[in-house]
Amino acid sequence: MARPDWGDFQVFLAVARSGQISRAGQQLGLDHATVGRRIARLERSLAAHLFDRSPRGYQLNDAGERLLARVEAMESAVYGAQGDVGGVDLELSGTVRVGVPDGFGTMFLAPRIGALCRAHPSLEVQVVAVLRPFNLSRREADIAIGLSIPEAGRLVGRKLTDYSLHLYATEAYFAERGHPQSAADLRRHRGIGYIQDLIHAPEFEMLTEIGTGLKPRFTSSNLIAQLHATLAGTGLCLLPDFLAAGFPALTRVLPAEVEVMRSFWLIMHQDTRDLARIRVTADFIRDCVEAEHRLFLPGLSLPGAGRDATETAPCAS
Numbered sequence: 001m002a003r004p005d006w007g008d009f010q011v012f013l014a015v016a017r018s019g020q021i022s023r024a025g026q027q028l029g030l031d032h033a034t035v036g037r038r039i040a041r042l043e044r045s046l047a048a049h050l051f052d053r054s055p056r057g058y059q060l061n062d063a064g065e066r067l068l069a070r071v072e073a074m075e076s077a078v079y080g081a082q083g084d085v086g087g088v089d090l091e092l093s094g095t096v097r098v099g100v101p102d103g104f105g106t107m108f109l110a111p112r113i114g115a116l117c118r119a120h121p122s123l124e125v126q127v128v129a130v131l132r133p134f135n136l137s138r139r140e141a142d143i144a145i146g147l148s149i150p151e152a153g154r155l156v157g158r159k160l161t162d163y164s165l166h167l168y169a170t171e172a173y174f175a176e177r178g179h180p181q182s183a184a185d186l187r188r189h190r191g192i193g194y195i196q197d198l199i200h201a202p203e204f205e206m207l208t209e210i211g212t213g214l215k216p217r218f219t220s221s222n223l224i225a226q227l228h229a230t231l232a233g234t235g236l237c238l239l240p241d242f243l244a245a246g247f248p249a250l251t252r253v254l255p256a257e258v259e260v261m262r263s264f265w266l267i268m269h270q271d272t273r274d275l276a277r278i279r280v281t282a283d284f285i286r287d288c289v290e291a292e293h294r295l296f297l298p299g300l301s302l303p304g305a306g307r308d309a310t311e312t313a314p315c316a317s
Contacts, residue, residue, distance in 0.1 A: 108242060
């Protein structure tokens with residue numbers, strides 16, 4: 001019986017985590033046929049079938065599940081060795097994938113990530129800015145920014161910051177529908193929010209939480225789409241203050257009555273958090289947030305987040 005090759009185990013992990021030969025190939029830089037051959041070779045060397053094949057993809061069977069636990073332990077040992085002794089005197093290189101909510105990733109992290117890229121020219125940073133949780137155990141990302149810490153998995157997390165959200169609108173909207181004078185007034189206004197059945201975490205159930213009766217008439221799973229709809233005068237939208245800070249046309253609505261607080265958490269897998277490329281990227285994100293912490297919790301006396309609807313002149317927000 002041929003001895004299994006470690007490279008074949010890496011292919012096995014990619015297929016087990018993605019459930020598809022083609023997707024595993026994309027992750028590994030291999031073509032579809034090569035991935036299939038490597039899986040077949042591993043199965044021959046182990047004298048066991050590892051997957052149930054179907055038109056929907058590759059699903060681990062009982063033998064595959066048992067092997068997965070073993071191979072993930074092997075992978076953890078490799079990562080641990082690399083973190084302990086590898087690359088001490090080498091230039092930081094490799095790929096780091098960061099999974100982030102779209103607002104934070106697009107409006108805060110992306111404009112600042114260039115400093116990290118310039119400091120480490122051989123490092124590739126991938127920012128996946130979407131509204132969904134990331135499974136770090138399946139290596140969907142190396143670092144995740146979430147609104148809470150997952151309860152399961154070998155994960156470690158630390159709070160980056162709390163942040164505040166307020167209702168915002170534009171003068172174009174007020175000219176059409178008037179200024180809300182109280183929270184009770186919001187029932188007669190157009191709201192902007194998330195698509196209900198595409199919300200993947202309770203932390204995004206924000207309009208329900210404020211309990212004003214404001215009903216969304218435009219919804220999107222993308223916060224940037226909500227932002228631009230708000231800028232176009234479509235309605236009132238609950239936006240993070242750090243995002244609204246860059247758009248002077250936005251005016252806060254009833255800031256003393258309607259406010260929501262959330263937190264950003266930086267989450268990593270225990271097995272990979274000490275790898276140099278991941279540790280440096282995580283520290284960079286943390287340092288960026290700490291350096292601009294007032295952007296996330298501006299209160300009503302700091303510049304940059306539009307005007308209050310009850311004010312007639314720009315107010316420090």
